[in-house]
Amino acid sequence: MTPAAGAVRIGNCSGFYGDRLAAMREMLSGGELDFLTGDYLAELTMLILARDRAKNPGLGYAKTFLRQLEDCLGIALDRGVKIVANAGGLNPAALATAVRELADRLGLTVNVAHVEGDDLVGRAEELGFGNVLAANAYLGAWGIVDCLNAGADIVVTGRVTDASVIVGPAAAHHGWSRTDYDALAGAVAAGHIIECGTQATGGNFSFFTEIPATDGVFRPGFPLAEIAADGSSIITKHAGTGGLVSPDTVTAQLLYEITGARYANPDVTLRMDSISLSPDGPDRVRVDGVRGEAPPPTLKVSLNSIGGFRNATSFVLTGLDIEAKAELLQRQLESSLTKRPAELEWTLARTDHPDADTEEAASALLHCAVRDPDPATVGRQFSSAAVELALASYPGFTSTAPPGEGQVYGVFTPGYVDAGLVPHIAVHADGNRVDIPAATETLVLAPADEPPSPPPPADGPTVRAPLGRVAGARSGDKGGSANVGVWVRTDPQWQWLAHTLTVDKLRELLPETAELEVTRYVLPNLRALNFVIDGILGKGVAYQARFDPQAKGLGEWLRSRCLDIPERLL
Template sequence: MSALKIANASGFYGDRLSAFQEILDGGPVDVITGDYLAELTMLILGRDKAKDPDGGYAKTFLAQMQGCLASVVERKIKVVVNAGGLNPAGLSGKLRELSVSLGVPAKIAYVHGDDLLARAEELGFGSPLTANAYLGGFGIARALAAGADIVVTGRVTDASLVVGAAAAHFNWERTDYDRIAGAMAAGHVIECGTQATGGNYAFFDRIPDMHRAGFPIAEIEADGSAVITKHPGTGGAVTVGTVTAQLVYEITGARYAGPDAILRMDSIQLAELGRDRVRLSGVRGEAPPDTLKVSLNQLGGFRNEVSFVFTGLDIEKKAELVRSQLADVVPDGTSWTLARTDHPDAETEETASAILHCVVRGPDPKRVGRAFSNLAVQIGLARYPGFHLTAPPGDAAPYGVYLPGFVAADQVPHLVDLPDGSELSIEPAPGRVPAEAALAKLPEPAVAAFLPGPTRQLPLGRIAAARSGDKGGDANIGVWVEDAAAWPWLADTLSVAALKRLLPETAELTVERHVLPNLFAVNFVIRGLLGEGVASNSRFDPQAKALGEWLRARTVEVPEEYL
């Protein structure tokens, strides 16, 4: 059976609107997927649905289908997206209306059952704004097998879009763990769109034509192996490096859990087959855990922020004056961050300036709103020399708190509404094992001994690449080298202790290291760096997207032989 060509047209809610059309224009594909959901997106959709019960889905997908539905159906291309968000039934209904209005006989199916909000208290999750379990890919597979042209889902894992399409095409069994894990790996690579074709890549200056990077394609074989590529003539590049960057992105260790299988990240082998073609093979899978992860979002209260600009001399004294003047009016839990962006003897006023960020939170929108921010201005004439703010005083805004939860897999319905109006129920994966065993940390593999020689103190990034991101309140950094000869040095040098020294913000936190020899990579999970998630924390770079670049800028002793 020939390979299944799956292109991904969306990495987040707000990705390039023309992506579907670009993929259709670029060449033949069998399936187009779209990932619209992130932890923050679920909060946004939750607030949307609270205002309008008919909302709660990614409206941009509907706009994309307005121009593409006819081509998709005519060319017999399947579309699988999680754009249904909190209302897959509502989106599928809108798609049916669109189908009728365009005169295009599209068969629509949707997957649901992930929404646990009505049972949240019963399941021990309190009273959140949203509560959604991560479903797997076999509901999607059943919908495609029943003839659906478009499958809309709620909260499934990002890789499940690809798993479902591949499982349907190749008729995989639920216990084909190696094959499923191979599709999970391919799905993880392409789920973030152009990040697999050079976007956000550490060695970005090596990527040709990033003006308009092409969207990635996974050519999946019956055994679960895949080739990652893109349409000819599109911008960006697919290399072992760009694929590695996405593989180590936002994972939690060598065992990457999904509802249908555990992907052993340490088993993946990469090989460059030619220009823009990277083979992904050797993937091993294991039985999935007996629990499903649950994404929980709740409203945390209200927040407001004022940023004070200090220019020239005595920066620390100016900051202390502001803190003392506001000490009696800011609530408990206020965070102060002084960003020393100033330079001595600077040639411009901006480069002579530092910024003090003050973030307040509380349950009362009036107290943390204008009652607070107006005070920053009202005594402006009694502040420090050169007083000014980066923005005028503003109102408080609500913020959300993200929490991960877990629920027994057999407590979550996995339902599929087929094009003919019938409904199917998908049983949880057979052979599930207790989560403690399924997710147990693997012992660090042996790495060839590093023999030190002459070194030079240089930024880590002169020899190593990195990619970082968020997992709720935790941060993740994957670091790797391209040269196999430098791998023992990286594994020896970049220990947990070294990471804490290089990134002092992590010094007091729990840090886990996972070693991935096939990828010449080490992966770190930094527990609690991001507090209660992106929507609530006031950290600079709240999603840790640039944490890896900070690490690469730190200096280490680099052996001269690798330079």
């Protein structure tokens, strides 16, 4: 289907560092594009890149981006597709140089620009962030816009917000001003939808069984957005690719890693409660009605530091007396440690079934994790104590793998800094450096007013059933916290969900959240509720405080929990 007149067609080929390598070629060869973008950065990725840079000051960027360009740079230039990616990580200047060297080896002429200024590690103490391995402010889109307006074919950035790699091309194409808040917010919405790649086209989707497989294999294509001059967009994918684009797949991604009705970006605050979705043909969803407000006066800062050393092992407990076996092992191992680690955590996963027909189904797992500033305390001491119990503990003693040496773990914490204190610099291919000023019109971020509740649902017979019979969910990590977005498809289901799934009910369904701070946000336009659970991930993904350290399965756990659902909604 032909995009609307004047719309800019922006595709995405990466949702994380490690995504499908072939995606860049697939997107460039699969259909028409004006821009191709890629998101390579996450909180954990910044820690990985910081450790790369510590070993080699010339590194600190996503090396897979270069591998993709080696295969695809010629195609992009032939098709006139400009590329914008945050693959520069902690060293965008080095990546820009590497791209130029690659182009020279390939005999290609390419204009490469980059955006820098986000790296605040040298000023961390001055800004009150303490001694950290990496400190990166989330920049916005205007440095990208400046580079594109100066003729760049490729723009690589450091830590910009995920949506900014999409907002920049849209703003450059349409000539938006910095106060075109509704248009900018529309581009942020489109960017948020497509920046995680195939999560917008059926990947990690609650209702995946409804998506037909292509040639017997489920391989979703990457998404693209046709963004109009007013900021409205069509979310779609190249014809003939797998997966699905529907209001449900788009809703799922809109709910990913957000909080409430206000979604702050450095250039605009998107009102999530203004978004309207509607089908626009097969694999096409219209996103319109989007409203924006002035951005907040501060920028979020990603702070990564080394927390110490950790180790872990998992013991297999089979058959009868599971809890007694776990108690015996716990007492034995702890008494064998000459120095108790600063943190020692036990988790018993009752994966066993009575009268099981396989040994695995008859077994539970007892996990033990230790952390300490001293590598020896969680290394040889812990490992030896665990291994030495092999013939002296519970019947059937075995483990999934013996523990090894202690490994360094990272800690993520968010920080905030006045936007005016952060340099934002567009560096053109000729070396010209352009300072991008911070926004002059700002609005302090505050919670939006709670929308009115829908009328209470009518009474009627109920059935005990999993929540997932009527609701989809998407969950993810935000530092040490997690969000769980839950949505339904019909107005009667929404009436029931809004009145039923309270914070208290969520705590009842997910006992792990019982002692944590939980905030509920209501998004009627999406028939959705979003819950933010503070502290469930400890000190971030690298800290690995729970079985699912990125909370990716938290929403599916919630969907599996049973409650009384009106028969008429099933």
